[in-house]
Every structure is written in structure tokens, then in C-alpha cells.
Amino acid sequence: MSAEPRVVIVGAGPAGANAALALAAAGVRSIVIDDNPRAGGQIFRVGPNDAIGPVKPDPRGVRLRARLAERADMIEHRAGHEVIGATPERRLTVAPPDGPVVSLDADALVIATGAVEVSVPVPGWTLPGVFGLGGLQILLKQSALVPDRPVVLGGTGPLLYLVAAQMVKTGARLAAVVDAADWPSPRHLLGLAAMPKLLRQGIGHLLALKRAGVPIHRRAAIAAIDGADGVAAVRIARLRPDWSAESAPDATIACGIVGVGFGVRPNVELTGLIGCAHLYDPATGGWVVRRDEDLATSIPGVYAIGDGAAIGGVENALAEGTIVAASILRRLGRPTPAGLVDRATGARRRKTRRTRFRAAINGWSGLRDGIFTLAAFDTIVCRCEGVTRAAIESAAASGFDELRAAKLHSRAGMGLCQGRVCGDAAARIVAHAAGVAVEAAGMPRARLPLRPVAFSNVAAPKS
């Protein structure tokens, strides 16, 4: 054992990777654990080889991976490893791609687990052929799979238009885009202009859709998905200002693939398991990690950065990677290189602009609770355990009016994914039935292991 402090970073997306690079530049080694085969997170996701695939890799991602490879002397990147547990004492349980789980103690732990999609159950959403927008993107970017049948994309937010533009670009037949939000108002556009490059990109996506002649339905949602063995068509409903359906679905669009995404929220499974304090902030994704100026959580030595702490986008994630590196150097009593201090200060300063941009995105396309009333009473909400909306509502009506109590009573969220998919919807349904705000229903919580792991990989290895 060396006396060198051990820094462990969970997540090799822009936030985690940038933190590791900044630490390496200051002479501090780190271990970066990530469940993907290659670094870059969802935003810079690529296939096994940068040269193939229908989507050109993001040059920032290419650069990030090259820099990580250059600093392999200081950064141990454990690709394909899953962190399945963690304690407040910063002891991680890690499942390698194959083989027994291991324990790993960290002197400083950085959680950069990124975002997860918010899923909205509607009748038919469990049919084969229905994907999250992020899921479609993974297939496109990592596995080079372009849909071979007509696609309808629904939901809201920037990701909807990004994925739509990627579909058009890669030659998929995009039958329609269904956006729950209206056009951004002039006020929102002014806010979006805080990040001119991103605004330009967004307009570019819109123009690409226009050129391809893709119809865009606004203030509307995919209210039902029809089909017997797979998706055959979607039905569109107009939305009220709270995003509940104005009337029964009218327009029907034939398609074979559906992608739906209502924005993203921080993946707070790990911070929740450790017991970090969280707070409810709809502007940055709902349940977010409580952090101080140094991006430290309420648990000593545990930091949370990037979209895994609070939704802020890729620029913010990169910046927080720099800031957290400076915080960790201070904690370890190491000198902070002057360049890093400057960059951290600059990153903090630019935060105001990012915040204005996020507020505009949120004002334009932020999730509204009415969307969760699209599920019919017999629509399955928890797909792992087959729990319907009615079952969750009747649990809440029977007095199990907090999420964890409703979970025990109805079993929603007790399956393989531990509520990662249905947690948002289940919390809203419980809160609505109990007549309380969604934050009063409590934060969805997962238990060890965060991903299922084979018994034989937990049992002691045989000699």
C-alpha cells in the first residue's frame, strides 16, 4: 500500500474525464470507473471504432479520449465496470465486466454519473419498438443501427430535435416529430441566445427537419401507441397548458419505431445510496444533489459534478470537472497549479450564462405534470413488475401515500431497474392521488446492487 491518496471518479463522461485530466495535470492519480466500453458518456458516445458509424463522432469527444489515453500513466480508466454500491465511508462495490465484484476505498470520491431520461407511460409504451430518445441515440452512435422503418419521435426539449436531425441525416424515414412544448417565446429565445453556439445548432436541426419535410406537431403528445406484436401506429393528442390531453387522440400516424423523451434528470442513484442530501429543483431536473461552492456533497469527501448532480449540459459538466479538481487538491493539501485556478475561476464566471440558458430551456420545454395523466388506469407504469397506474393509485388511496410506502404496497419500482424507468411517473401518480406536491412523496431510492449481478460474481472466488 502506498501513502498516495486514492481519488475515484465514477463516470467517464465530460465531467468525470475532465476532472481526471485536471487532477493528472496537477500530479494526482485517479481511477475512473465507467460502465461504457469507451469514455465520453452519452454526449460523446461512439462505437468501438471512431471511423465507422452513421454519426460522425463529436470532435470534443475524440479529443477527450485521446487526452485520457495520453495520461494513462496517471489515469486508470476501468471501462465496462459498474459501481453497484457505495457507503458514506467512500467504500465502493464495483462489478467488472465479468468476474467477481471488488471493493474499492476512496479518499476522495467524485460522482459524475450523468443524466437519465424521464419516461412517461402512455397506453402501448411497453410494445417492442418503443425507445427512449437516448436509447435510439445509443443504437445510432454506439451500434450504428439506423431504424429500417418509419419513425415517430415525441417528447420535448433539445434532445428531441437533435435526435430528429440525426435520424434525417442518417437516412431514417422520420414520419413526424411531436413536441409537447410550443415554439420558444421571444423571452426564451433571448435566454437561449446566452449560448449562441447551442442556439445556432438548434436552429440548424430545425432547418434540417424543414428541408426533409418532416411535419412537426406542437403542443401535442403521443397519447397512445398501437400495435399487436410491435409498434404499428401512434395516436396524437393536443395538450392543454399543463400538458394533460385536451381531448381523445385524433390524428393517427403509421410507423414502426417510436422514440419518446421528456427531458433528462440527474442520475442520483449513487448519491442516494450513499446518503448525500438532495433537494428538489425542477429547473435542474427534479431531485438534485445538494452541493457547496466546492461541489462537495453533504458527505465528507464525496463530490458530485455534471448532469449527475444537477442538469446543466455539457459545457457545465466540463467546467465542473475543472472546479472539482481544484477542490480535491485543496482537500488533499496539494498545491493547485496556477492554470487550474484560473480555469476554475473562469468556469465559475461563465456559469451565469449557462444558468440563463438552462432557465430558458426549462421555461420553454420543462416537464409539466399533466403529461403523466396520459397513462390510462390499466396502463402498466412499472414494467419490471407489471404494476398499473390504478394499482399505484389504489395504494396511495389506501394510505400508502409516500413513494416508498406505495412501492412496498404496489411493488412499483421493486424490479430489475429499481424504479429507474418508472420512478418519475410513480412519484407523480402517488403525489397526485395523495393530493401533495411531488417532492412531498419523496425521492425514488435504489438499493445495493444498483445493477443486478450474478450470485457467482458476489460469492468468493474459488481457487
Added chain:
Amino acid sequence: MRHFSLRTLLTEAANAHQGWARQWRAPEPKPAYDAIIVGGGGHGLATAYYMAQEHGMRNIAVLEKGWIGGGNTGRNTTIIRSNYLYDESAAIYDHAVKLWEGLSQALNYNVMYSARGVLMLAHNQHDVQSFKRHVYANRLNGVDNEWLTPEQAKAFCPPLNISPDIRYPVLGGALQRRGGVARHDAVAWGYARGADALGVDIIQNCEVTGIVRGSDGAVTGVETTKGPIRTPRIGVVAAGHTSVIMAMAGVRMPLESFPLQALVSEPVKPVFPCVLMSNAVHAYISQSDKGELVIGAGTDQYVSYSQQGGLHITTHTLDAICELFPQFSRLRLLRNWGGIVDVTPDRSPIIGRTPVPGLFVNCGWGTGGFKATPGSGHVFAWTVAKGEPHPINAPFTLDRFRTGRLIDEAAAAAVAH
């Protein structure tokens, strides 16, 4: 209270299950009660239920710092059995098993008690001798328990690996056919609903922060996070946190609290017909009605109030499970959690009076509390209501650690932990 029946179920099914009402109230505390039970787990709720049902005490409250059934009641592996060595233990656990048998009907709440048989494996000569001793002792007490050869054990539990060359070879087993499992949450909910219908106030999110005593030393009330409440009688049923509550009254308890872990696999079709225990290696396994294999581990070696145990304990248990059931080794671990168990030096519970007048305690169930829930609540209700122990819990005094009249299940092989 709405009576649950096939008729109500069909009515509600026709109504898309929209008509179910709250199963118990959510009252604010009154200024005073005739008695207060501290702890809203299965034991505490059962105590309140029987106090109201059998002793007519309706002006009582159960105070729970979290949510009911959220402690060890909702964290155990639901094993029910009564084949303990000593007369005193056999009496109280068998009292519980008899109540389990009619509990769903008594509470009008399906606690899913399933007497599928509990098989305790012997892995060495000491196990064999000691389990046979248990079988004979149990029979003298009228408690069913029988010895099975390895082949008979395999016939009773077909997934079991009885090959002689494994690290923990199966040399036989003691089977209690009346043993089994129940749905742990439903036990808390059933007692809560029953107690509430009899007028008991169940107050959640209400932590006891102090015990108030009069000039004569007797209790006069409690301080809570929801304000002070007056009462002449307090029953403390707080499992792992009992020592903390009792310290508020100046009573030091002979208890140590350890984390104890359990886990479930992903759900699979019915593959496991019974409950199987392997005390030598700390592996306890059954299958839930949902299909998950429910597996219990041993306690951590060190005291702690953490509801997470060490990974090496789980590793040790799954090691044994994979050897006894090689076919389960590719099953995936779905959830793993811990509870805090309060353990006495002789591994038997403490149920009775304390040196403080008006203060009663029910604790020290170690790792075996769930199975005792109805019996424990039943005799403790008697104790709090009458101010003196029921004959069944009379030997389980706090005083025994001073007098030396221990009920030493710790020294017996199939220990009560």
C-alpha cells in the same frame, strides 16, 4: 373498518380498484394516553392490537419515528418456526406459531402465512448431535421436529446438493413442517389496520426524544418531535434502538446492536418448495410468492447502527448458497439491504417490567424476531395492560442477567439468533 372479502374484492375489481379507502387514520397525537407503545414495527403494532382487543385499552398510541414496518419488520427473511431447545423458548415461539396459523382470519388481512416447512441443515457431527437433541427436546414439549437423512432432505428440497465432496456437506437435517414464511409488510399493515379500527392512534414520523418521570421515579410521559405526551405506561418495542430509548429513562440494557443483511434474487418461476436454513454457514433461503429467492446472511462481527452490512458477509453467504445450489449461481442479485438487530448475551429476548415503574420493555429478539411477532405482541400486551408478565414471558426478565437464570439459546447449536 371495511371488511375485506371476496365480495369487496370483486366489487372493487368491477370499479377498477378506485374505491379503496385508507386502511388506517393518520392522527395527530392527543395530549395524553392510557399507554404509549414506542416503536411501530410488527411487535409494537401487535402489542397495541392485543391491548385494545383483549384488554380493552383503546386510549393508546403507537409512536413510530419513521414509517410503520420500516425497520426489521420489513427487512427480515420472514422465517417462522418454533423448534428451539429450551422449554421457555419453545413455549413462546410455539405460542406465536399457533397465532400465525389463524392470523389472516383474526385480522381479516392476508398475511400470506405459508407453512411450507423449515429444514435446518446439519453440516458436521456437532450439528447432527445437537439437532437430534433438539428433535427430542421439541417432541417432549409437543413441538413438531423430525430428523431427515441427506436423501430425505433431498426429497423434501429437490434443489439441494447433497454430494459428499462439497465444502459444507449435508449430513442430514431437522425439519419442522409447521414452520414457514409470511408476508412481512402485511403483518405490520394487518395489525395496524386492526389496532386503528379499535381506536389505537398510530402516529408515524414521531420520534421519542425523552422519557418524563415523576418525583416517585414512575414514568409520566414522553417528549417527542411532535411535542410532549402524558402517559402512565410506556412499552418500548424499538428493536435495535431500544438501548437508546431506555437510556432516556436511565436504564442500561444488556444489548448489542449488529447489522444483519438479507438479499433477493431476480424473480424466477417456482423452484424452491420450502425454507432452508444452514446455521453453520449462515445461509437462509426461501422463495417469495413473487418468485424472488429470499436469502438471509449472518450478522456483521462488529456492533453498528448502520443499515448496511459488510460485503464480505454477503460474499460468504452467497458462497455457501452457490455450493449448496450450484444451479442458482447464475441467478442475479437484485437487492441487498441490512437491518439492525438487538442481541442479548444469552440470545433470548427480554419481555417484561423494568426498574422504572410504568416502563416496560420488549427487545433482544436478535435475528429471530419476525417469527415471534404475534406471540411477542400477545404476551407483551398482557404485561403492559396488567402490569405483570404473562406466564409465557415470565422467565424472560431483564433481571436474569443479574440473577444468572439465563435461557441460554446462545449455547445451543440452533441458536436463537
